[in-house]
Amino acid sequence: MDAQGRGQAGDDNVDPADQWVFDPNTGNYELRLDPTGQGPARPADRKAPGRRSARNPGAGGGDTDTRPLPVQRGRLKDGAGEPAAGGRAARRAAERAGSAAAGGAAAAGGAAAGRRRPKPKKSGKRKFVYWTAGVVGFVLVAGCGTAFVIYQQLDGNIKKVDVGEENSAVTDGPVNLLVIGTDARTGKGDAGYGDSGSVGHADTTILMHVSKDRTNATALSIPRDLITDIPDCPTKQPDGSTKVIPGQQHVRFNTSLGQEGRDPGCTWRTVEKLTGVKVNHFMMADFNAVKDLSNAVDGVEVCAGKDIDDPKSHLKLTAGRHVVKGEQALAFVRTRHAVGTGSDLSRIQLQQQFVGSLIRKLKSSAFGSPSKLLDVAQAATKALTVDTGIGSASKLMDFGNDLKKVDLNKITFATVPVLDNPQDKATVILDEAKADPLFKMVQQDHTLSKDAGKDKGGKKSAPVKKAPPELVRVDVTNGGGPFGAAQETVDWLQNNKGARLSTNAGNAPEKLSATRLEYAPNQADQAATLAEWMGLPKSALKQTTADAGARVPMKLVLGKDFTAPGSPIEAPTETPEGVQHVNADDKNICAK
Incomplete structure (x- = not known):
């Protein structure tokens, strides 16, 4: 049922859009079934601006007659009882009527009473x-x-x-x-x-x-x-x-x-x-x-x-x-x-x-x-x-x-x-x-x-030196990942990354919810390389206090957050290289 069918079915000259008028007290458009202005300017007890408070809880989720609509310039001036007919003259007439209805309040505004009032703020609707x-x-x-x-x-x-x-x-x-x-x-x-x-x-x-x-x-x-x-x-x-x-x-x-x-x-x-x-x-x-x-x-x-x-x-x-x-x-x-x-x-x-x-x-x-x-x-x-x-x-x-x-x-x-x-x-x-x-x-x-979420100002940390693949030495254990994850990861490190010094150390003594990499201070370059390969977040890196011996490996424990080697545990902060993407605000896109 349209707006006319809700009280104006016999008037063919009424545009349904003209029956929606802006109420400055609520910031919403409201349905006025009487375009002649005989009724009140707005319902006396209408709450604003939330739709939830205006809804009848017993109506099965249906809306009341008050619907928020986007601000429409030139339809109704604040306080007026009828929609403007359209055009500049009509808007000015509506403004004068609104000023007269305001009485002394308008007079107190001095010359401002005769000027065009500000347009409704459009940041909301x-x-x-x-x-x-x-x-x-x-x-x-x-x-x-x-x-x-x-x-x-x-x-x-x-x-x-x-x-x-x-x-x-x-x-x-x-x-x-x-x-x-x-x-x-x-x-x-x-x-x-x-x-x-x-x-x-x-x-x-x-x-x-x-x-x-x-x-x-x-x-x-x-x-x-x-x-x-x-x-x-x-x-x-x-x-x-x-x-x-x-x-x-x-x-x-x-x-x-x-x-x-x-x-x-x-x-x-x-x-x-x-x-x-x-x-x-x-x-x-x-x-x-x-x-x-x-x-x-x-x-x-x-x-x-x-x-x-x-x-x-x-x-x-x-x-x-x-x-x-x-x-x-x-x-x-x-x-x-x-x-x-x-x-x-x-x-x-x-x-x-x-x-x-x-x-x-x-x-x-x-x-x-x-x-x-x-x-x-x-x-x-x-x-x-x-x-x-x-x-x-x-x-x-x-x-x-x-x-x-x-x-x-x-x-x-x-x-x-x-x-x-x-x-x-x-x-x-x-x-x-x-x-x-x-x-x-x-x-x-x-x-x-x-440009979303980027740090504004502040110092950037110095880049960490990374060890070459042939120097990355690590024992891999399964502490909550899929069955066979440790061996699968070792195979991937050796065959895909060239880390020949990686070994399968079996199951971890305890289950972990998150993957963890333990390394010594003198293994920081190896840890940086492995973390990049595995997509490890900073929270996964645990540095010990003492340096490790020449042949002592790092310890990588695969937790419940591990899915597969090559699948990063931490999401990247920028779009992965090679992924097609475009911004909705880009006006310079042409089909080729």
């Missing part, structure tokens, strides 16, 4: 819209989208899937949102895309990690043709029963959805198994959202570094900048044969460019009006499927509001590192040497943004 635009972008690149400028009527648009996990919409820790785009053909104009005889695949998947302090976000694109393992997956059936879909090994990642009856929860579990990252929520939709959302924002600017003519996606662009929408926008994010290497990896980079541009457009001042945001919200939620933890308009609002602090220049896109599959050129395999440290960065809540 507008910043909320900016963040939601970011989520819209991530979802859109997967073939779907959402917006959190929620009207009550949007509740009916949202589809839910019970995946056996119902996490709270708001959490104190990091947030990991799984964004899934399916290639199912569900709408008009989709005949050229996807699989006509299938329920769809996980065609594009992004794991979006938002840091605990909400200062940065990382979006990992997972290639659809990645060979991986899909775990057993419990799925809810129409009759309420649960059916476990058997897992598969060494199959394409995109078969984690749709195939064999798998639902988004199966993709959820596959991503957790692949990355070691605990997922909180998922969002999924199809191709239609790309078209509808790009139309709703009047097009998205993209850049082609060369002429593009892709016979598969039917995209034709000359070199330079273009604004694309509708079918052309969908063709852009689906193109791969005419750019880069012609692979899915090249298509991912186009999608990242498109998303960044969409975020920047939605962040611009052109998108401050409720009418435009309503168009975006309608287009988005109609294509949206989510988990039950965020399966309502109010929960989505809470979710978006929790994540609103992230700035555009602190959002980084990255692609999971892969290698060509020697057994099948149409697929790829995980590049573990690069992927493992990248996954650890996400697991340990480290940012990929270049």
